[in-house]
């Protein structure tokens with residue numbers, strides 16, 4: 001029998017560059033295989049050694065049962081931990097499963113979280129509708145203003161939660177300032193780094209305790225699975241694991257295999273996403289049918305300077321508002337022929353959505369407007385297609401949007 005030890009902190013490539021880690025970290029070579037095989041088993045042979053580890057450590061990183069860990073989920077956790085420079089990690093069935101498990105493992109009745117209304121709509125719903133039902137208080141502060149977070153901190157504040165780049169307005173959080181604030185007040189800092197990816201930003205190096213990803217997005221890059229990962233401080237990840245075993249949000253081995261495969265080209269895909277998005281942003285800015293454009297690369301963008309420090313490589317996400325409000329925006333979206341109307345992001349395919357009827361439909365209108373999601377707002381996750389084809393598609397659809 002060939003045995004493989006799961007090894008969440010895979011330090012074999014610790015001294016190598018990002019591109020090498022992306023390809024090789026975590027991979028388990030069984031019987032000389034170049035790639036990790038798919039372990040389609042729900043359970044693993046119990047041995048005295050595993051039983052001892054289960055009793056001593058609670059079973060983390062021990063191949064016992066696939067709701068706890070599988071070979072393939074361990075590989076994904078190991079790769080993301082290596083890319084983010086984290087001590088440990090756990091993989092989940094979706095980004096929301098990773099977010100909810102992390103927050104519920106950190107927070108108890110009577111605790112308080114400081115976050116911002118600019119976060120992803122699903123996380124906003126978790127913060128405003130679910131956590132309060134468990135007696136957890138949440139305060140919304142301004143993601144662009146760390147001092148508003150400091151002002152919101154109370155005696156019972158335990159967690160500071162932010163996103164590196166917000167969805168869909170692309171505000172950039174000053175992660176260095178937020179991490180320093182968390183340390184000063186003894187809080188646990190958690191960041192959703194989905195929009196940036198570890199290729200563009202590594203929050204642990206800036207002082208963050210935990211980093212979460214929706215693996216559904218750029219990490220996988222192929223729009224064919226849902227996944228979530230949390231990496232960071234070993235003592236905190238241990239609690240997250242415990243929560244995973246109780247609430248059952250484990251990732252299945254086949255999905256983890258696909259995710260490992262997708263991640264191997266992260267560094268090759270990202271520069272194309274970013275340069276395509278920057279070029280479209282530049283052209284949109286000069287278009288008569290467009291009111292405003294959000295992209296980190298634009299010198300006039302409000303967060304251009306902070307982005308140069310926090311996410312210098314940029315993002316493939318782009319948003320803008322079409323003149324004529326939500327009706328014109330919908331006409332634009334429905335006239336697109338290459339760019340595909342669907343919620344989600346981060347795949348090689350360009351996807352477009354109007355947040356008001358998709359990712360942010362749970363967010364009240366006044367909160368959306370306050371966050372900058374104004375009438376006519378459109379978000380594009382720019383793929384890696386030919387940029388001229390993408391521009392022609394946008395140009396013809398804008399023409400149709402104006403012919404009401």
Ligand SMILES: Cc1ncc(COP(=O)(O)O)c(C=O)c1O
Pocket residue numbers: 094095096097120122163167192194195213214215216226227228344359
């Ligand atoms: C920034 C961000 N975080 C988390 C999530 C949730 O991820 P999932 O859909 O994999 O649960 C999303 C989903 O769109 C997202 O955009």
